[in-house]
Amino acid sequence: MPSRRAALGFLAASVALPQHVFAQPLSYDLRPVPVLPGIWMIEGATEYFSMQNGGAIVNCALLQGETGLILIDSGSSRRYGEALNTAIRKLDLRGVSAVVNTHHHPDHFFGNQVFADKPILALGQTGALARAEGDSFSDNMYRLLGDWMRGTEPVAPNTVLDPGEVMIDGRSFTALGLSGHTAADLALIDAETGLLITGDLAFLDRAPTTPHADLAQWQTSLDALVAIGAPAILPGHGPLDRTGASLTQTRDYLIWLNETLTKAAQNGQSMVEIMDVALPAEFAGMGAQPQEFYRSVSHLYSGIERAVLPRAN
Amino acid sequence: MLRSTLASLAIVLAGPAIAADTPHVQLTDPYDSGMWDYHQIKLLGDPDDIRFDDRIKVRAPEAAEDAFNVPVLVDATALEDVEEIVVSVDYGPIPHILTYRPGDALPKIGLRFKIDQATAIRASVRTKSDRWHVGGTWIDAAGGGCTAPAQAYASDDWEEKLGEIHGRLWAASGRARLIVDHPMDTGLADGIPVFIIRNLDLSDDDGHKLASIELREPVNEDPAFTLFFDPATMPPLIHVAGRDNNGNEIEATLMAGEAN
Numbered sequence: 001m002p003s004r005r006a007a008l009g010f011l012a013a014s015v016a017l018p019q020h021v022f023a024q025p026l027s028y029d030l031r032p033v034p035v036l037p038g039i040w041m042i043e044g045a046t047e048y049f050s051m052q053n054g055g056a057i058v059n060c061a062l063l064q065g066e067t068g069l070i071l072i073d074s075g076s077s078r079r080y081g082e083a084l085n086t087a088i089r090k091l092d093l094r095g096v097s098a099v100v101n102t103h104h105h106p107d108h109f110f111g112n113q114v115f116a117d118k119p120i121l122a123l124g125q126t127g128a129l130a131r132a133e134g135d136s137f138s139d140n141m142y143r144l145l146g147d148w149m150r151g152t153e154p155v156a157p158n159t160v161l162d163p164g165e166v167m168i169d170g171r172s173f174t175a176l177g178l179s180g181h182t183a184a185d186l187a188l189i190d191a192e193t194g195l196l197i198t199g200d201l202a203f204l205d206r207a208p209t210t211p212h213a214d215l216a217q218w219q220t221s222l223d224a225l226v227a228i229g230a231p232a233i234l235p236g237h238g239p240l241d242r243t244g245a246s247l248t249q250t251r252d253y254l255i256w257l258n259e260t261l262t263k264a265a266q267n268g269q270s271m272v273e274i275m276d277v278a279l280p281a282e283f284a285g286m287g288a289q290p291q292e293f294y295r296s297v298s299h300l301y302s303g304i305e306r307a308v309l310p311r312a313n
Numbered sequence: 314m315l316r317s318t319l320a321s322l323a324i325v326l327a328g329p330a331i332a333a334d335t336p337h338v339q340l341t342d343p344y345d346s347g348m349w350d351y352h353q354i355k356l357l358g359d360p361d362d363i364r365f366d367d368r369i370k371v372r373a374p375e376a377a378e379d380a381f382n383v384p385v386l387v388d389a390t391a392l393e394d395v396e397e398i399v400v401s402v403d404y405g406p407i408p409h410i411l412t413y414r415p416g417d418a419l420p421k422i423g424l425r426f427k428i429d430q431a432t433a434i435r436a437s438v439r440t441k442s443d444r445w446h447v448g449g450t451w452i453d454a455a456g457g458g459c460t461a462p463a464q465a466y467a468s469d470d471w472e473e474k475l476g477e478i479h480g481r482l483w484a485a486s487g488r489a490r491l492i493v494d495h496p497m498d499t500g501l502a503d504g505i506p507v508f509i510i511r512n513l514d515l516s517d518d519d520g521h522k523l524a525s526i527e528l529r530e531p532v533n534e535d536p537a538f539t540l541f542f543d544p545a546t547m548p549p550l551i552h553v554a555g556r557d558n559n560g561n562e563i564e565a566t567l568m569a570g571e572a573n
């Protein structure tokens with residue numbers, strides 16, 4: 001099967017690339033920022049994947065373990081994983097001791113390749129989904145990111161993490177097995193600091209993404225996360241949240257999205273017409289808008305209108 | 314994916330040879346796809362009176378998020394006396410998506426289709442005086458929508474739902490919307506034969522034909538259409554009748570709902 005990787009290789013061999021491509025190899029500028037004692041965050045751009053950002057749009061967390069740093073989510077490419085490795089060794093010479101993937105979206109696990117010899121933990125279903133969908137994600141990521149993806153192969157998590165009280169490299173967590181953003185979403189509470197790491201169940205100032213969303217389940221999961229009352233929240237995308245705003249903002253946006261699409265179905269609109277909707281001010285300023293709204297129309301509208309429209313035979 | 318790549322490659326390679334067959338009227342393609350001459354001859358029958366026309370609005374997202382369900386809205390209401398609207402892509406194993414004959418309806422239709430690769434999409438509109446007016450837009454895509462098996466086969470009950478229609482009319486806005494459950498198999502996936510709805514005809518309660526849609530393989534699985542009428546003349550009830558290539562009959566009645 002001719003993959004996009006093969007196609008890229010062909011292009012590289014046959015097309016004379018502009019000189020600056022060779023002069024400045026693509027590189028990620030990853031800067032771990034301390035957020036709590038023994039915890040760092042690498043904050044992604046609140047954008048969609050692009051040739052400019054190289055797919056560095058996701059948040060990664062680093063937590064001090066007994067034998068190295070525990071990495072939560074590994075980024076969008078092999079090159080990103082390598083940049084993580086370099087940045088992490090400046091914090092702890094021993095490097096990464098374990099990796100956790102919050103869910104199976106490519107920006108959260110495509111850096112795994114670099115850490116394939118370490119335990120890579122995820123919910124069981126996340127592993128199955130990463131194996132099932134990794135190749136098609138990969139094709140799409142090569143299309144979106146081009147040479148940033150060079151050499152990247154999807155590596156699924158290698159260790160099942162069951163929900164409950166867990167110890168990872170000597171550090172205690174509560175692992176929550178939730179769903180709604182995807183069919184399997186892991187949230188982690190760090191026992192020592194109370195930090196809540198939500199994966200993509202929460203976004204802050206960046207539009208939530210819905211390619212595998214179940215909006216009702218997602219709201220249930222958000223309710224469970226609000227009930228925790230965490231002193232600090234590290235969302236999947238967007239800045240560190242010390243007020244709970246990521247949970248309420250994600251909840252409000254998803255409610256608006258559901259109401260907007262339901263109303264459109266009740267009015268007989270087709271998808272293209274819905275894309276003319278002006279986003280309310282509170283959501284228009286989110287990163288990656290209006291593209292994420294357009295994507296959500298594609299993801300969600302068919303199901304919603306099937307439920308809304310009456311049977312005609 | 315392999316089959317689609319080969320199929321499109323064959324079309325591309327055939328390009329220069331076909332270009333020798335110059336159409337009667339040679340146009341300057343605003344999307345410069347290199348394929349339009351070919352479709353002008355093969356799909357439209359090489360008409361003598363044809364032009365690109367900005368009044369034909371073809372709207373779609375810049376990039377296809379879901380290759381199986383790319384939404385398009387075609388609006389030719391700026392023209393009078395529209396007989397038919399041929400919707401097609403320049404690149405894809407099967408270029409022709411559908412032909413809409415609006416009849417008593419407005420020459421405007423919302424649809425979804427399966428995209429195979431980045432391509433120009435066109436609406437070629439023929440008026441009663443046999444003049445063709447062509448509008449279009451460009452859609453970027455990761456592709457593969459045409460060559461994958463229908464997603465319905467992942468569930469057990471697709472056969473029970475075959476031909477099930479959801480839909481209704483909106484009297485105030487002159488809209489009709491319908492969704493027909495059907496796999497719409499293109500025949501391009503290995504071992505799965507063509508299985509598509511051929512036509513959907515709309516008529517009023519007296520049996521007077523209002524409009525008709527001729528569907529081709531690239532129409533999405535579970536075809537979904539919005540059709541538009543002048544609210545003043547839209548009948549209170551519209552019958553839908555159609556047939557697929559296996560002889561299954563499709564029948565439904567659209568009525569105005571409670572709200573709007």
Ligand SMILES: [Zn+2]
Pocket residue numbers: 103105181200209
């Ligand atoms: Zn995600």
